Every structure is written in structure tokens, then in C-alpha cells.
Amino acid sequence: MLDLQSLTSKLPTRVKNQLESYFEALEILTEVKDPKVLSALGPSGVRGMILQRGKQGVPTKIHSGHYAFFDWSYPHDNAEMADLYRRAKKGQWDGEDLPWNISVDPYDPNVPLLPEKFVDLDVLAKFGVRLDDKTKLVLSHSMTSWMLSQFLHGEQGALFAAAQVTESVQFFDGKFYGATQVMDEGRHVEVFRRYLETKLEKLYQINDNLFVIIDSLMSDSRWDMKFLGMQIMVEGLALGAFGLMYKMTKEPLLKALLKNVIQDEARHVHYGVCALREHFNKHITEAERREREDWAFEVALLMRNRFMAYEVFEEHYEGILTRAQWREFVLASPGLQEFRKTMFSRLVPNLREIGLMSPRILQHYERVGLMQYFGGVAADKLSGDQMIHELDREADALAAA
Ligand SMILES: [Fe+2]
Ligand SMILES: [Fe+2]
Helix, strand or coil, rough: CCHHHHHCCCCCHHHHHHHHHHHHHHHHHHCCCHHHHHHHHHHHHHHHHHHHHHHHCCCCCCCCCCCCCCCCCCCCCHHHHHHHHHHHCCCCCHHCCCCCCCCCCCCCCCCCCCCCHHHHHHHHHHHCCCCCCHHHHHHHHHHHHHHHHHHHHHHHHHHHHHHHHHHHCHHHHHHHHHHHHHHHHHHHHHHHHHHHHHHCCCCCCCHHHHHHHHHHHHHHCCCCCCCCCCHHHHHHHHHHHHHHHHEEEEEEEEHHHHHCCCHHHHHHHHHHHHHHHHHHHHCCCHHHHHHHHHHHHHHHHHHHCCCCHHHHHHHCCCEEEEEHHHHHHHHHHHHHHHHHHHHHHHHHHHHHHHHCCCHHHHHHHHHCCCHCCCCCCCCCCCCCCHHHHHHHHHHHHHHHH
């Protein structure tokens, strides 16, 4: 048995951290028990976590080998998607109409980007790091920029995935709808980029775990895997994260931006549920369904604890804290705990709705504590307006507490 601690204790900090990140990558890859899932995720894991392809400068090229699905008969083949398309056309907005004239000062304690209790400063103090008022705001600026940078990178993935899916989906009404999603995602890239560039003036590189998921679904030639990965898993994750930040931030421009983006994303997840519910129930074999069920569970696990903001650690705390201490700090932070809760409360009901929650897999969700979300409302029953209404109510409760 390898003792990593004694093996690396004499190495310089940077090398030691690098080695530890390799071991973490191996640990994630060996969590995946299903060989089909491993062969789908493994190469992306190597490219993302070992080779760190997302961090090697531009451009990053990802090969995709999907078929474009043409239909010269132009059928009206899905009423629910046709309705979504109508709603999406009416719901278009212009990113330039957001109140960009608001000046944002990340260091203004009266308009915090994130509440102070988003992180648990006692954990840092336990490791001998005490923050004064200024460094608390520096950390908050970094964490917000890190999260928004990951949103932006995720949106770029969504833009390309939406374009691929528009080509390869077999529903013609889905193609119309997909065209609006491509526009939506383009606009999301526009507004997040502008916010980071002109207001926070900070951009972090893509997180390795996010890269793995994006690489995996971009390079998978099966359209429904792209759909499952992007429309259900990544969009579900994003919707949870956007909702949480919308609820917590006091910065009015960011709040307005997120409110609009959430409305669009609610439609995107609805589309994913609508397309996959039909496809998984009618068009695939039981073996194929099981593979997708396992894949979704493994990706859910990857997402659960793996977004550790190591990029912020490397910037401020490398050499001061160990990676393990930083991980403990992140895992204990109330904001990120809430984030995981929000994310899975959105995701699990959607997986149930598309038929990826058979009794066989339920016990695994039970084991990792995710079954509590099973009874929630799926995206096809929840509009963007309802979602915002719910978030506003939760934000009020938070402010009153
Ligand atoms: Fe988006
Ligand atoms: Fe989206």
C-alpha cells in the first residue's frame, strides 16, 4: 500500500500538489465500476485530469463523431417541443438591455457579491489562517469570479453541445427548438463574459472536472448521451448554481443577469426531459437504458464533491494550506453545501422522469444520500417564472433568518 504522505513529504510544494492531484484523478476514475461507463468517461478523465487539456492554452480541440440527422419531409412530430419553441421565441431578450451602468465594486462590504457565511472561516482559523475584513472580501471576490468563470466555461460547452444536438436529434420540432437554445447559450456566453471582463476583471481557467464532463459529452457520438450529459446533468448543475447565487448575492446587476439566464435554462432542462423521456421509453433496449442509468449515477457522483475551487487555492493558499486542508474548508462551507443540495434537488426528479431511476439503481442513490430528492418536481412541470418565484421566497426567508 502506497503511503502518499511519506512519499511526498520531502518534495517541493508545487510538485507535491501536482502529484496529489494525479492521485485524486486516479481515485475518481477507479470509482467508476461499470466497464462501459469507464470506457466512455475514462479517456475524457485522462485528457481532463491528467493531461489538463483545458489548461494548455488555446485552442482546445475536441473531436466529435456524431451523425447529422436530416429529414426532408419536415414532420410536425412533437407538440411539446413545438410549444417550447413558441415560448422560447417569445422569451428572447437582449444582453445589452441589462443594467450595465451599475458600477460593481467587489470590495464594497455593503453590497457583497456573496454573503460572508458562504464559507466557514472557522475552518480556516483552525488551520492557522485568519482573515481580516480586506482579505475576506478578496476571498469572496475570488470565489465569485471562480464560480462565474466556471459558469462561462459551462456556457461555452452548452453553446457547442446545443449546436451538435440540433444537428443530430431525430425530432424535427426539436431542431426548431434547438436553434433557439443555440441563441440562448450564445447570449449566456456574452453576458457572463461581459460581467467577468468589465465588472469583476478576473477570469479563472476551466476546472478539470468540468472539462472531463464537457469533453465526454462533446466527443460521444451518440446524440442522447450528449443530451443526457448537457441538458440534464450540466444544465441541472448550472440551474442549481445559478439559483443559489441569485438567492445569495446582493449585487443588483448580477441578480438581474441571473434572473434572465435562469428563465432560459428552465426551458433547456424541460427540453432535455421531454426528448429523453420519449427516447428512453420507446427507442432504446434495456441494456442501453441501464448503461445510461449507470453513466448518470457516476457523473452525479463526479459532480457531487469534486468542484473544489482548487484554482482559488493555487492562487492564494498554496504553500499555506495543504490540498487536504483546503478540501476540508470547501466541503465545510455552508454555501457549497447548499449548492450541492440545490443541484440534486433539481437533478434527481429529472432523472426519475426520464426513466433512469429503476429500483436497481435506487439503492445506490440511497447509499450516497441522494434519495431525499426523489419526490421533487421535474423540469417539465416547473416554469422559469415559478422557479424565480420560489427562489425569491427562499431569499426572503434567508434575509429574515
Ligand atoms: Fe446557458
Ligand atoms: Fe442551457
